[in-house]
Amino acid sequence: MIEVRGLKKNFGKLEVLKGIDITINKGEVVVVIGPSGSGKSTFLRCLNLLEMPTAGEIIFEGIPLTSKNVDIDKHRQKIGMVFQLFNLFHNLNVIENVAIGLIQVKGIAKKEAYIAAEKILNRVGLSDKVTAFPSQLSGGQKQRVAIARALAMNPEVMLFDEATSALDPEMVGEVLQVMRELAAEGMTMVVVTHEMGFAREVGDRVILLDSGMIIEENTPREMFTNPKNPRSKDFLSKVL
Amino acid sequence: MIFGLSFHWLGKYVSFYVEGLLMTVQLALCAVALGTIFGTLVGLMRLSRNKPLVFFATAWVDFIRGVPVILQIYIIYYGLSLNIPDFWAAVISLTVNSSAYIGETVRAGIQAVDKGQMEAARCIGMSYAKAMRLIIIPQAIKKIFPALGNEFIILIKNTSLVSIIGLHELTYLSNTIRANTYLAFEPLIITAIVYFSLTYILKKALGVIERRMSASD
Numbered sequence: 163m164i165e166v167r168g169l170k171k172n173f174g175k176l177e178v179l180k181g182i183d184i185t186i187n188k189g190e191v192v193v194v195i196g197p198s199g200s201g202k203s204t205f206l207r208c209l210n211l212l213e214m215p216t217a218g219e220i221i222f223e224g225i226p227l228t229s230k231n232v233d234i235d236k237h238r239q240k241i242g243m244v245f246q247l248f249n250l251f252h253n254l255n256v257i258e259n260v261a262i263g264l265i266q267v268k269g270i271a272k273k274e275a276y277i278a279a280e281k282i283l284n285r286v287g288l289s290d291k292v293t294a295f296p297s298q299l300s301g302g303q304k305q306r307v308a309i310a311r312a313l314a315m316n317p318e319v320m321l322f323d324e325a326t327s328a329l330d331p332e333m334v335g336e337v338l339q340v341m342r343e344l345a346a347e348g349m350t351m352v353v354v355t356h357e358m359g360f361a362r363e364v365g366d367r368v369i370l371l372d373s374g375m376i377i378e379e380n381t382p383r384e385m386f387t388n389p390k391n392p393r394s395k396d397f398l399s400k401v402l
Numbered sequence: 403m404i405f406g407l408s409f410h411w412l413g414k415y416v417s418f419y420v421e422g423l424l425m426t427v428q429l430a431l432c433a434v435a436l437g438t439i440f441g442t443l444v445g446l447m448r449l450s451r452n453k454p455l456v457f458f459a460t461a462w463v464d465f466i467r468g469v470p471v472i473l474q475i476y477i478i479y480y481g482l483s484l485n486i487p488d489f490w491a492a493v494i495s496l497t498v499n500s501s502a503y504i505g506e507t508v509r510a511g512i513q514a515v516d517k518g519q520m521e522a523a524r525c526i527g528m529s530y531a532k533a534m535r536l537i538i539i540p541q542a543i544k545k546i547f548p549a550l551g552n553e554f555i556i557l558i559k560n561t562s563l564v565s566i567i568g569l570h571e572l573t574y575l576s577n578t579i580r581a582n583t584y585l586a587f588e589p590l591i592i593t594a595i596v597y598f599s600l601t602y603i604l605k606k607a608l609g610v611i612e613r614r615m616s617a618s619d
Contacts, residue, residue, distance in 0.1 A: 210525060212521055212525070235527045235528065238524065238525055239526065242525070243522075243525040245521070245522065247518055249516070249518035249522035251522065251537050252519070252541055253541050254537075262526075262536065263526035263527065263528070266536060267526060267527040267528055267532075308522075312526070315526055315527065
């Protein structure tokens with residue numbers, strides 16, 4: 163579904179990604195872990211071209227997103243993204259946040275879009291917050307709205323950029339639960355996270371990034387019990 | 403006589419104040435409307451990714467802000483000697499001037515909107531223009547509004563400067579009263595009170611709108 167070839171990203175002189183090759187298959191949950199500053203978020207943000215790769219290719223459903231004449235807006239609809247800091251639209255209420263993509267991007271009539279949005283909000287357990295504004299929600303609720311907003315576009319793949327890192331501990335569970343359900347439904351997911359429990363339980367494959375390179379790619383079971391690379395061992399011994 | 407000041411002339415000249423006030427208000431309304439439109443354009447140009455546009459807008463802002471308003475009025479009125487009514491020459495001068503200041507206000511307001519808002523909008527497939535229109539600008543307006551109100555108040559006061567090209571607004575006509583009555587302090591203090599009332603009412607009105615807007619936060 164997503165093929166990454168020789169992905170490099172520099173910020174000025176700083177080399178953040180130093181050549182990443184990976185294929186993400188349909189229905190797979192790929193968890194990306196690694197120390198802070200290892201390039202996890204940058205990697206994820208390159209997948210939908212929020213960051214323009216310095217070199218390399220991102221091929222999404224056979225289309226090289228990185229080539230010049232690609233209409234990236236069209237493909238981004240199919241790549242949902244969830245941010246660490248939610249980024250809900252502050253000027254819109256909950257249902258407007260979820261429906262705006264349907265109305266403004268997909269051109270669906272407002273009435274239909276609202277029905278669809280309500281359905282999705284129900285799915286993430288927020289049908290009672292439809293008319294609330296983002297400022298009236300807790301962190302966990304905000305993140306569930308953000309997930310609903312991405313799901314409304316009916317994406318082929320969902321990218322999670324440390325979706326639970328900014329949450330109070332008691333709210334992490336409710337967001338992970340929604341992610342777990344999504345994975346169980348067969349959604350293709352790329353998840354950058356510090357939640358090792360989640361990685362082990364839900365991930366089909368775990369990728370350990372360090373200094374802009376994949377240093378180990380393994381099944382969760384192997385990664386967490388029997389890592390091959392000494393640097394993986396070192397990192398995992400600190401976080402487990 | 404009040405505190406040794408004489409106001410016996412006031413009855414005769416009250417129509418001057420009315421005429422002047424009407425002209426001042428007309429000038430201000432036109433300049434505020436046009437200044438907001440062109441100022442927004444200047445602000446958006448400064449934020450665009452088109453280098454020549456950015457260069458032009460930056461040069462415009464720097465030049466306008468670095469030159470006295472009164473000189474700008476002279477340049478447009480005498481220098482360009484456009485074949486248009488004096489009223490519009492005055493409106494153009496005030497618009498040119500305020501477009502630079504409002505442009506900076508708009509630019510700062512848009513930049514103050516969290517970067518994540520644009521990213522989230524682009525991530526659901528919105529174009530840059532749509533994200534600007536539906537997500538960024540509505541949030542920027544709230545942030546811009548108080549500073550924009552200040553610009554409007556400055557604009558009202560700047561209308562007094564076009565008296566130098568003979569427009570019959572408040573300042574010009576109070577000078578006429580001064581010349582006719584041989585009194586200086588009395589006519590001018592009344593003019594000051596009229597200007598103050600105008601700006602004070604505007605300030606209060608803007609305050610009400612501001613509170614309404616923040617109610618949805």
